[in-house]
Amino acid sequence: MGDRQQPMRAIAAGVMLAVENGQSLSQCLPPALNRLPANERPELQALCYGTCRWFHRLEGELNGRLKKPLRKPDRVVHHLMLVALFQLRFSQQATYAILNETVEACRALDKPHLTGLVNGVLRAAEREGAPEPADDSARFSHPVWMVEKLRHNWPEDWQQILNANNAQAPMTLRVNALRFSRDEYLGLLKEAGIEASPTRFAPHGIQLAHPVPVDQLPWFADGAVSVQDEAAQLCTTLLDLAPGQRVLDACAAPGGKTCATLESCGELAEVVAIDESAERLPRVQENLDRLDLDATLKQADAAATDQWWDGEAFDRILLDVPCSASGVIRRHPDIKLLRRESDITPLAAIQLGLLDAMWAILKPGGRLVYATCSVFPQENHRIIQRFCKQQTDAILVEPEAQWGRDMGAGRQLLPDPDSHDGFFYAVLEKPEP
Ligand SMILES: C[S@@+](CC[C@H](N)C(=O)[O-])C[C@H]1O[C@@H](n2cnc3c(N)ncnc32)[C@H](O)[C@@H]1O
Missing domain, CATH: 3.30.70.1170 (Sun protein; domain 3)
Incomplete structure (x- = not known):
């Protein structure tokens, strides 16, 4: 049977399995969407995003309903049941349709021996209703480590952050x-x-x-x-751009902030946009082309300046480092499944390394804006504090801003269900000799 004939739920289960195995939705969803006619694609997208968003809650319920875990080769059926539970708990779809179509999808996945189990689990779920969440991981539908880290980092705000992560982000x-x-x-x-x-x-x-x-x-x-989210747009208000400046966007793809920079000051001398990802860099060019803007693009590890830098220092550097993306979970709920607690310390080392390398190519009198879409202080003001300890000439500028919170070394925005994402910015200036 060709892929095209697979029912939507079977495709959604395959996407969820791929996410569990480490692929992001932005990697595995587009090919899955292409297997469906255009009018069915929004529903598949909603199923996958919703199941990721509520994964930790649904997983608690499903594991409680299974006598023993499914065998590894049948794991896709576990995800099929999660997708069905998502619909049962969070959609308006009629229960009989969810049940029938899930059983049919189970057959289409070539697992006819599990249709009885699927039917039984979903009937019980419908009859008995949703169980009380067993803990805060299930209640807020986030991995345990994230709940604990946020509770520790933000003792007053952690519940509000978790709830904001589960809300639909505005466009x-x-x-x-x-x-x-x-x-x-x-x-x-x-x-x-x-x-x-x-x-x-x-x-x-x-x-x-x-x-x-x-x-x-x-x-x-x-x-x-x-x-572009409002928080991401704020980079241009901090760069203090003026005609004639040479600007570096050190981690540029897909180019949202490169383009925002070029739009906000029409007569910059040059904008150099670097990204190490050969896959992502073309997106910068696509955005520049649509907006009729110009930048010099280079695929490189920004920190390896000996491999790409021409020796002319920059007046302005935007350093939008790779990070946990814990501030944009509402837009990328797969982060809940993909990110590990053990990722954060290596990310912090990369962030500090990039900051060191960029500092070396900033002109005296120049300004560097450090940005993340993270809400973990370890990637944010603590990086800036560590940097300032070793780079004692760096001047920490306190931006005049109405938004976010002053963290002593940068400003933190927490995700707001009514407006912006979670984001962090710090502004550093290099003294004139
Ligand atoms: C947060 S994203 C940038 C988003 C982008 N600034 C925008 O607003 O559209 C981080 C980017 O850094 C890139 N990256 C990670 N490590 C890098 C490095 N050492 N040098 C250059 N780019 C890097 C990643 O490929 C990714 O595209």
Whole structure:
């Protein structure tokens, strides 16, 4: 049987298995979506995102309902039941349809010997209703280590962070300031019948009341706007850009902040955008092309400056380091399954290494903006504190900002269910000799 004939739930179970085995949704979902007709794709996407979002809660329920775990070769059926439980608990779909179609998907996965088990588990789940969550991992649907780390790091806010991570993120736009003012674009959206409002902190940001496909946004293909969270947009307010500056975006792909930088100051001397990922770097060029912007792209490890740097120091450096992405879990719920506690210390070492290397190629009098989409202090203000301890000439600039919290060495935004993602920024300046 060709892949195309597989029912949607069977495809969703395969995607969940791939995530459990370490692939991100952005890697394994697109090929899965392509196996379905266009009108069925949003539902598959919602199934996979929703099952990841509620994985730790659903997993607790399912394990409680199984007498013993399924054998490894049957693991895909475990995920099939998680997908069905997600629908049972969180969707409006009729129970009989969920049951029938899940049993049919079980057959399509070539596991006819498990249809009785699937049917029995789901019937019991329907009859008995959702169990009380056994612990905070199940209650907030996050891995135990994340709950504990957040509780430890944010004793006043951890529950609010966990709840925000489970909420649907708004769709936020960045108006291309070289083309339209924010008010002009708000006018175009109104004419198009799209409800929207200005973001509170980012000067070119617009938040939509409801998400829409980008091709419905006026002049999207012509570069009028980009989709970018409000917190990510704030980088340009910190860079203090001026005409003639040479700017480095050291970890640039897919180029959201590269483009925001170019849009916010039209006469920069040059923007150099580096990314070590050959797979991700072309996305920067695609974004530049759509927005009709220019940057010098290089595929390199930014820290290996001997391999790519021409010797001319930068006036401004944006260092948007690789991180746990714990501030954007609501947009990437697969992070709950993919990230390990043991990832954080090696990430912190990479972050500090990148900061050291970038400092060396910043002009005296220049400014470096350090950014993460993390809410773990270990990747954020503690990196800046460690850096400032060893680089005693670095000047820590306290940005004049209405947003986030002053952490003593940078500002932290926690994810807000009504607006921005979780993010961290610190601004450092190098003294003139
Ligand atoms: C947080 S993402 C950047 C997002 C991007 N700044 C934007 O706003 O669209 C981090 C990026 O760093 C890249 N990266 C990781 N380690 C790197 C290194 N040593 N040198 C250059 N790029 C690196 C990753 O490939 C990834 O694309």
